[in-house]
Amino acid sequence: MALTSKISLYNSQWPFQFSAEAERIAECFNSELSRIHHVGSTAVPDLAAKPEIDLLVEVSEHQNEAIRDAAMRDLGYIRGSNLSEGHHFFRRDVGGIRTHKVHICVIGHWQIERMIRFRDLLRADPVIRQQYQDLKLRLEANNREGIGEYLAQKAPFIDALMGIQDLNPATTPSG
Template sequence: MALTSKISLYDSRWPSLFLNAKEQIAKAFGTELVAIHHVGSTAVPELAAKPEIDLLVEVAQHRNESLRDTVMRGLGYARGSDLSAGHHFYRRDVDGVRTHKAHVCITGHGQIERMLRFRDLLRSNPVLRQRYQDLKLELEANNTGGIGEYLARKAPFIDEIMGSVSTSARYNVEPRPIG
């Protein structure tokens, strides 16, 4: 079973694709919009990724969701299942290939800090970035269960990294080595 798209080398066009998507979808959120961030692997220079632009949309609250869903549908996004309370998900596919994902979280939701911190760690740590890339390529090569399997098998690595960083930040010490 295939992933939603194939992992490819970093593409310097991804930041521009994010900015275009950000501009397009901002109007769907009106006055509830706080910020739109580029997250996920396409937000990390030099990191191979599925060429799917991840947007993290921070909102003050979820208001008028039916109108928002209509505007997002008009932009080619389908609403997926809520990933948790206060964390909505939209996806955009073109010709059966995923191109964009939008995570919509209420200010203060734990996923906002988690996504931004993980992105920033990958941007600032070339060893960690390479280990993550190697894992992703291995998971893609050995995948038989599709995107669910891929995400589930990446999760322990991400959890370990984020746990290490959380502990280090809490006690103001250097992060322990991973692995």
């Protein structure tokens, strides 16, 4: 079973695609918007990735969800299941291909710090970046069950890195 899209070499256009999409979706959040971050593999130069732009939206609170969901729907997004309490998820596909994922978390949600810290670690450490890329390519090549299998098999690598970082705050890269 295929992943949501095929892993490809780093594309220097990804940061520009993030900026354009961040500007496009910002109006969906009105006064609750705090910041929009580029996270995920497309936010890491020199890292192969599924060409799906991950946006992490920090909001002061989840307010007017029905209005926000309708505005996101008007932009081509489908709301997925909440990934955890206070962590809402949207996806956008164009022509049957996943192009964007939006994570919406209330300021202070534990996933915000984790996603940014992981991104910054990959940006800062070429050895870890290469190990992660090798893992992703191997998982894609051996994937039989789709995106759920792929994500589940990546999780131990990420959890181990984040656990090491949690134990040694001095090694946490600054953003």
